Amino acid sequence: MQRQGFIGGTAAIRIHVTGGLLLAAYLAFVAWYTLRPLDVPWVMPANLRPLDGIRGDFALGWATGLRRVAGGLALLAPLGVLLPMAGGRLAVSRLGSLIRTMAATALVSLAVELLQTAVPGQVVDVDSLLLNTAGAALAHAAVVPAGRAWLLRRAGRSVAAGLPEEPAQGRTPTIPRVGIAPWSDALPPSSP
DSSP states (O other): OOOTTBOOHHHHHHHHHHHHHHHHHHHHHHHHHHHSOOOOSOOOOOBOSTTHHHHHHHHTOHHHHHHHHHHHHHHSTTHHHHHHHHHOBOSSOHHHHHHHHHHHHHHHHHHHHHHGGGSTTOOOBHHHHHHHHHHHHHHHHHHHHHHHHHHHHHHHHHHHTTOOOOOOOOOOOOOOOOOOOOHHHHSOOOOO
16 A cells, blocks of 8 residues: 555655755755855955845846846755655645745755855855745746656556555554553552
């Protein structure tokens, strides 16, 4: 019998393992890319006001602003697909999955921003956190619902084609309950 919400069989294991390996590899790449020291003559101050950095980049020109926004959206966008792939729940609400993915991506982005405070040449920027989370949300909304629908159709075809499902577990054994004796039975009889 198949558990509710999970893909059954070896396909589930392959998807989970592949998602987990790709997630680990991508997080290692993100750590290398964002936490390597930069040799720069000067560093901008930290940006702790939301959208100020983006406004400043667009003030330098549309090409610079678009490049900055696209880079921020793209950096953690693969997490929008890899996190649900590694988690592997098939029958969950779309909104719940999106919220969990956005929260996890925001935490990863926050960790990167906090670790950048100790790296020479790297600067904390709250706009990066916002753009990274939005990029993962866009990737999740674009790919995950279609992927889940495809997997559900595929699972439906395999059941309709008569492919074997997981065997039933059988009856659950019942264990007789052992009661505790009342206090009157536990005390020795009193003598007159």
